[in-house]
Amino acid sequence: MITITVIGSGNVAWHLIKQFAQNPLMHLKQHAGRREQQDDSFKAFGVPYTTINDLEPTDLTIIAVNDTAIAEVSHAIPYTGQLVVHTSGSMTMDILSPKNNRGVFYPLQTFSKSVPLEFKKIPICIEAIASTDVNMLKKVAFALSENAHEINTISRKKLHLAAVFANNFTNHCYTIAQQLCQEEDLPFELLHELITETAKKAITHYPDQTQTGPAKRGDQQVLETQEKTLSNAAHKIVYSTLSKAITTFYGKKL
Amino acid sequence: MITITVIGSGNVAWHLIKQFAQNPLMHLKQHAGRREQQDDSFKAFGVPYTTINDLEPTDLTIIAVNDTAIAEVSHAIPYTGQLVVHTSGSMTMDILSPKNNRGVFYPLQTFSKSVPLEFKKIPICIEAIASTDVNMLKKVAFALSENAHEINTISRKKLHLAAVFANNFTNHCYTIAQQLCQEEDLPFELLHELITETAKKAITHYPDQTQTGPAKRGDQQVLETQEKTLSNAAHKIVYSTLSKAITTFYGKKL
Numbered sequence: 159m160i161t162i163t164v165i166g167s168g169n170v171a172w173h174l175i176k177q178f179a180q181n182p183l184m185h186l187k188q189h190a191g192r193r194e195q196q197d198d199s200f201k202a203f204g205v206p207y208t209t210i211n212d213l214e215p216t217d218l219t220i221i222a223v224n225d226t227a228i229a230e231v232s233h234a235i236p237y238t239g240q241l242v243v244h245t246s247g248s249m250t251m252d253i254l255s256p257k258n259n260r261g262v263f264y265p266l267q268t269f270s271k272s273v274p275l276e277f278k279k280i281p282i283c284i285e286a287i288a289s290t291d292v293n294m295l296k297k298v299a300f301a302l303s304e305n306a307h308e309i310n311t312i313s314r315k316k317l318h319l320a321a322v323f324a325n326n327f328t329n330h331c332y333t334i335a336q337q338l339c340q341e342e343d344l345p346f347e348l349l350h351e352l353i354t355e356t357a358k359k360a361i362t363h364y365p366d367q368t369q370t371g372p373a374k375r376g377d378q379q380v381l382e383t384q385e386k387t388l389s390n391a392a393h394k395i396v397y398s399t400l401s402k403a404i405t406t407f408y409g410k411k412l
Numbered sequence: 413m414i415t416i417t418v419i420g421s422g423n424v425a426w427h428l429i430k431q432f433a434q435n436p437l438m439h440l441k442q443h444a445g446r447r448e449q450q451d452d453s454f455k456a457f458g459v460p461y462t463t464i465n466d467l468e469p470t471d472l473t474i475i476a477v478n479d480t481a482i483a484e485v486s487h488a489i490p491y492t493g494q495l496v497v498h499t500s501g502s503m504t505m506d507i508l509s510p511k512n513n514r515g516v517f518y519p520l521q522t523f524s525k526s527v528p529l530e531f532k533k534i535p536i537c538i539e540a541i542a543s544t545d546v547n548m549l550k551k552v553a554f555a556l557s558e559n560a561h562e563i564n565t566i567s568r569k570k571l572h573l574a575a576v577f578a579n580n581f582t583n584h585c586y587t588i589a590q591q592l593c594q595e596e597d598l599p600f601e602l603l604h605e606l607i608t609e610t611a612k613k614a615i616t617h618y619p620d621q622t623q624t625g626p627a628k629r630g631d632q633q634v635l636e637t638q639e640k641t642l643s644n645a646a647h648k649i650v651y652s653t654l655s656k657a658i659t660t661f662y663g664k665k666l
Contacts, residue, residue: 225634248626248634266602268609268624273616275609281602305605313596317603319638320589324603325610326625327654331581333619333661335574342567348520348535349571349578350615351559355522355529356579357611361604362527365587370522371580372502380479380502384573392657399653400581403646407587 159185160298163213164205165231166222167191169269170245172199174222174302177277179203183301187216192223192231199271210234218298220245220263221254229253241291243284247318250311251285261286261295264314265303268325277302283309283317331400334393341389369408373401376410413439414552417467418459419485420476421445423523424499426453428476428556431531433457437555441470446477446485453525464488472552474499474517475508483507495545497538501572504565505539515540515549518568519557522579531556537563537571585654588647595643623662627655630664 162184164175171189178186189196189205196207213219215237222245223231232242232255242258244251251260262285267275282303284295292308299306309317332353336346359368372380381401388394405412416438418429425443432440443450443459450461467473469491476499477485486496486509496512498505505514516539521529536557538549546562553560563571586607590600613622626634635655642648659666 224629225631248638267606268613268622270613270617270622273609273613273622279605281605307602309598313598315641316592316596317598319641320592320598320603321606322625322638323585323592323650324589324607326623326627326658327585327650328582328607328610329614329619329623330654330658330661331577331585332614333623334657335578336619338570338574338577342570344563344567344571344574346618348561349574351533351535352521352575353578353582353611353614355527356582357607359522359524359527360583360586360607363524364600365583365590368522368524368527369580369583369587371576373580375478377479384502384576387569387573392660395653396577396581396657399649400584403588403650404580404584406646407584 159183160218160294161185161187161216162298163188163190163216163219164222165190165210165219167193167197167200168222168224169271170265171222172271173269173275173277174220174245174265175200175203175205177302179205181301184298188213211236213237215240217241218243218294219258225249229255232258241286241294243286243295247321248315259286259288259291261291262314263295263299266317266321278304281305281307283307283314285310285314334396337390337393369404371404373404374408374410376405376408376412378412381412413437414472414548415439415441415470416552417442417444417470417473418476419444419464419473421447421451421454422476422478423525424519425476426525427523427529427531428474428499428519429454429457429459431556433459435555438552442467465490467491469494471495472497472548473512479503483509486512495540495548497540497549501575502569513540513542513545515545516568517549517553520571520575532558535559535561537561537568539564539568585650588650591644591647623658625658627658628662628664630659630662630666632666635666
């Protein structure tokens with residue numbers, strides 16, 4: 159039985175603890191955070207809480223905190239010689255204190271405590287130096303997901319950046335669409351089917367094969383009219399930048 | 413029984429004909445196009461094909477062609493005094509020839525012949541001047557979908573623009589993510605769960621409530637590092653524009 163510690167009180171920590179707490183193959187021994195008291199949202203999992211200073215050694219320690227706090231937290235861990243990983247897509251292993259063996263356990267998904275997830279489909283990207291550490295991370299990752307991969311730092315950073323486009327930027331495009339609906343008192347629900355279908359198409363086909371719209375067609379007249387229709391300067395900039403990116407990508411001249 | 417003509421050989425025409433051909437409440441009398449011969453993809457529906465000049469009057473004529481061809485096609489229709497509509501999100505009714513009654517029948521979805529759709533959920537935006545015309549369009553729209561709405565030109569144009577953000581721009585963000593994966597020989601499939609979840613969250617919650625990532629947090633260090641990681645100049649511009657749009661939207665200063 160692999161013993162595990164999770165450090166952190168955010169969305170990733172919450173989802174990992176939820177998974178480990180109900181997994182018969184893993185023993186989630188303790189939960190730690192920078193606060194004196196455990197956040198209420200974690201209480202239902204029944205995992206003992208401690209401050210980082212009072213942690214006891216476990217086979218694996220997962221630091222699931224903001225990128226900027228990882229180094230400090232890893233230094234505060236009171237034991238040495240164990241495997242300690244972070245869950246960040248964009249950070250190297252080297253930011254972790256060298257007093258423990260270092261690694262990465264990056265679940266590639268958007269996490270909110272309030273939104274349930276089918277965890278077994280989530281890709282988990284693992285990285286470590288020693289093969290025994292890689293093997294342990296594989297065992298833990300496959301206990302949670304069918305979709306575990308050993309991915310090096312450069313590839314993981316690129317993948318994280320791809321995720322920024324596929325999630326953060328996509329979601330902001332949805333947000334602008336939502337605002338445009340609000341401007342006309344139209345329910346955002348009118349766009350639900352389109353959003354679902356667009357995502358579905360990107361998965362059943364490849365997105366570069368299913369691009370449509372005035373920018374793809376190089377329809378300058380519609381592009382100019384639509385940009386003028388936008389009253390919000392921030393929307394205009396996103397509109398013109400993405401339209402130009404699309405026309406260029408598909409070799410259209412305006 | 414309402415008699416219907418569909419003009420056009422593209423994706424929207426194909427999906428409308430597929431729906432009408434199997435609908436017991438509607439009589440799809442004829443299919444017309446600018447070509448002499450019917451495109452092979454329409455043959456299976458068994459609807460008689462003619463050129464536009466040879467069309468016979470029907471209660472409703474739906475022009476499902478590119479925005480730039482609508483006016484010309486509407487003028488080429490040999491009859492007068494019937495209801496003729498286009499399917500464009502971004503065009504007024506006025507571009508249609510005034511020799512027939514004018515209207516709009518805009519299905520808000522992304523259409524490809526190769527991708528099956530659950531048509532009854534697709535919002536159909538209708539518009540016409542006379543109430544008898546509006547009523548006929550409602551009847552036709554509700555025969556295909558549970559989701560028909562009377563929406564005026566200004567609102568429809570704004571909705572179409574919202575759809576450009578929710579579909580065209582989102583899909584190009586997926587495409588850039590796909591390219592970034594290719595650069596590292598990573599399978600695009602690694603992002604499937606994230607894409608699905610991001611779309612699902614935008615529907616179960618509102619997108620402005622679920623934004624995450626470095627731009628939302630105003631994390632300048634990660635933003636600078638990520639932008640540097642991008643080797644493609646076109647990707648860099650999309651990255652910086654959308655990151656700035658997000659930081660501004662959420663009131664973060666860099």
